[in-house]
Amino acid sequence: MTRRRARPHYDNSIIGPRYDSASFYYTDQADIRENLHKRGSPRGRYGRYHNQSWELVERRLTSLCHGDDSLVFASGMAAHFTTFVSIVAAGDHVLFPAESYRVTRRIFLDVLPRFGVHVHEYSVRDPQDLERVMSRGIPAIKLAHIESPSSPHMYVTDIEQVRRLLGASTVITVDSSFAPPPNFHALDHGADIALMSATKYLNGHGDLMGGVATGRRDLMDRVREYRDLTGPIMDGHAAALLDRSLDSLQLRLERANRSALLVADFLEKQPAIQRVYYTGLASHPHHELATKYFRGHGGVVTFDLDLDRDRTASFVDSLDVPFIASNFGAPQTLVEQSVMLTYYAYSDSELARVGVKPGTVRLAIGFADDPEVIVADLAKALQRL
Numbered sequence: 001m002t003r004r005r006a007r008p009h010y011d012n013s014i015i016g017p018r019y020d021s022a023s024f025y026y027t028d029q030a031d032i033r034e035n036l037h038k039r040g041s042p043r044g045r046y047g048r049y050h051n052q053s054w055e056l057v058e059r060r061l062t063s064l065c066h067g068d069d070s071l072v073f074a075s076g077m078a079a080h081f082t083t084f085v086s087i088v089a090a091g092d093h094v095l096f097p098a099e100s101y102r103v104t105r106r107i108f109l110d111v112l113p114r115f116g117v118h119v120h121e122y123s124v125r126d127p128q129d130l131e132r133v134m135s136r137g138i139p140a141i142k143l144a145h146i147e148s149p150s151s152p153h154m155y156v157t158d159i160e161q162v163r164r165l166l167g168a169s170t171v172i173t174v175d176s177s178f179a180p181p182p183n184f185h186a187l188d189h190g191a192d193i194a195l196m197s198a199t200k201y202l203n204g205h206g207d208l209m210g211g212v213a214t215g216r217r218d219l220m221d222r223v224r225e226y227r228d229l230t231g232p233i234m235d236g237h238a239a240a241l242l243d244r245s246l247d248s249l250q251l252r253l254e255r256a257n258r259s260a261l262l263v264a265d266f267l268e269k270q271p272a273i274q275r276v277y278y279t280g281l282a283s284h285p286h287h288e289l290a291t292k293y294f295r296g297h298g299g300v301v302t303f304d305l306d307l308d309r310d311r312t313a314s315f316v317d318s319l320d321v322p323f324i325a326s327n328f329g330a331p332q333t334l335v336e337q338s339v340m341l342t343y344y345a346y347s348d349s350e351l352a353r354v355g356v357k358p359g360t361v362r363l364a365i366g367f368a369d370d371p372e373v374i375v376a377d378l379a380k381a382l383q384r385l
C-alpha cells in the first residue's frame, strides 16, 4: 500500500479544481532540499501558505486589476487589516477618510493607535480638507488610505491629486469595493494596493465572505508574509466560488450600472426625496471626478428622505421588493436606513461627522431584479407617505 495517491492523468477541465488541503507531501529528503530549501520548483507546503484554488483566482485578479500580484483573504476586513499591519509600525503617521466603511474607520480610530500608530482623519466631502490636515505639520505620511467611492454617499477621491500631494514614498491603499474593475482600476491612477471586499461585487452572489489585496510586487510580498504568519486565509471552496463569479463580473456590473442609474433618475424626480447620491447623476457633488475615474457608477443608490427617523423607518418597512439588509453586489436588492443598521450605534455628532441623516437610505440594486419593478415598489412606498 502506498499513501502517496496517484493523480488522474488529465488536467483539461474547463473549470479549475477545488483544493482543500491542510498539507502537501514531499517525495523524499532530496525533494525537500531541492524544492523547499532551495525553492527549485513551486511546491505546496502547508494549507496556511498554499492552496491551488487561491492561486488560480489570484492570478485572474492580478490581470483583472492590473496589479503585479494578488492575495485573497477570509474577508474584506482581513485583507484591509493584514495589509495595514504589513505596512505600518509604531511611530508612523497614517491618513484615513472619515467617510469610509464604518469598520475600516474603527481599525484606524481604535486599533492601530493601540500599537503606537499616529492616525489623522480627513474628510473627502471637501477636496481641500486633506491639504488642511497635512498643513498641521504632520511628519512623513507612511500610509494614506482612500475609499473611493465611499460608503454610503459614493464620494470620489481624486487619487492622482493625493499622489501629487503626498509624493512617491507614501503607500496609498484604495478600497474600491463599490467599484471593482472594470468599473474602476485604482492601480492605474497611482494607488499602490487596491483592496476590495470580495463579499460584494467580486463574488456577487451573496454566498461567501472574502477579501482581495492586489498591487505592487514589493508591498504584496510583505502582505503575503503577514498572511502566512497570521492566517486570515480564504478556504479553497470559497476561492473556487469566487473564480466562478469572476466569469460574470463584467455582465453583473454592466447590469448594476444600468439598473441603478434608472432608479437614481426616478428618485431624483420625487419631491419627497431631498437628495440622491449617485455618481452617475450630474447632481452628485463628485460627478465630474467620477466621470474621470469610473467607467460605470455601480449598483448602490443612497438618498435622503425629507423625513425623521421613524417615518423613514416606515418607508423602508413598506417596501416589498428589497430585503432589509446591509450588503451590496448581491443578486437580490437590499435596502437599509443607515441610522438603523450600519450606523445604529453612532451618536448624533458622529453621524454629523460622516454625513448620515435620519432620512438616509441606502439601496443596493440586485442584478437579478428588474429595475422597473424596483421603481414601481419605490413609487408605491412614496405614495403612501
Ligand SMILES: *Cc1c(COP(=O)(O)O)cnc(C)c1O
Binding pocket: 075, 076, 077, 078, 101, 104, 147, 151, 175, 177, 178, 196, 197, 198, 199, 200, 209, 210, 211
Ligand atoms: C463590506 C466592505 C468592507 C469589508 O468587507 P467584508 O468582506 O465585509 O469584511 C470594506 N470596505 C467596504 C467599502 C465594504 O463595503
